[in-house]
Amino acid sequence: MSELISLLQEVRACRLCEELLPLGPNPVVRAGESARLLIVGQAPGTRMHETGISWNDPSGDRLRRWLDIKRDAFYDDSRIAIIPMGFCYPGRGAGGDLPPRPECAPAWHARLLQQLPQLRLTLLIGQYAQRYYLPHWYGSITENVRHFRDAVPAGYFPLPHPSPRNTLWLRQRPWFEAEVVPGLRRQVAKILS
Numbered sequence: 001m002s003e004l005i006s007l008l009q010e011v012r013a014c015r016l017c018e019e020l021l022p023l024g025p026n027p028v029v030r031a032g033e034s035a036r037l038l039i040v041g042q043a044p045g046t047r048m049h050e051t052g053i054s055w056n057d058p059s060g061d062r063l064r065r066w067l068d069i070k071r072d073a074f075y076d077d078s079r080i081a082i083i084p085m086g087f088c089y090p091g092r093g094a095g096g097d098l099p100p101r102p103e104c105a106p107a108w109h110a111r112l113l114q115q116l117p118q119l120r121l122t123l124l125i126g127q128y129a130q131r132y133y134l135p136h137w138y139g140s141i142t143e144n145v146r147h148f149r150d151a152v153p154a155g156y157f158p159l160p161h162p163s164p165r166n167t168l169w170l171r172q173r174p175w176f177e178a179e180v181v182p183g184l185r186r187q188v189a190k191i192l193s
Helices: 003-012 044-050 058-068 104-114 127-133 141-146 148-154 165-170 175-190
Strands: 036-039 080-082 119-126 158-159
Touching: 003 175, 036 127, 036 165, 058 148, 058 165, 058 175, 119 141, 119 175, 127 158, 141 148, 141 158, 141 175, 148 158, 148 175, 165 175
Parallel strands: 036 080, 036 119, 119 158
Antiparallel strands: none
16 A cells, blocks of 8 residues: 555544534545645535535536636546645634634645655645745735746645635636636646646
């Protein structure tokens, strides 16, 4: 058994913050040793918790449209790894889902990344991934995304969360669809070809 397969089994058996999870633990993570693209999101929602499938919701549909990738290619672990900041559904707060549990990334990310030597680009979706991984932080998601070209040489691509809740944010920033999405598609096509 490969080290990555063994590590993924360990991650999926994680109970680090079990007593804090309203639906109990169900770590959702996907990766293959030959993956060239990594998607780092926030944490699973209830639908992902139930199905065990990352981005299995309207946010995932929008993300796939941004990437111009079909569903079957998106879930090809040999090409795309999906490692959220928090692996389990964190619960619900007043304004939506709670932030990802803070234990996951420090406990697992470095170990997982060591087993993914072919990675060429990491999509950082939302503030939690960007604050954790970006070598610099412009102070807001808007500024990080606007300056996406600054992060690409380091192997990162900052994105807003594709949630339907962000439709107004997207509408108010037409430069995202005009500049960022085409740049994203070019980078992803180059990485995956």
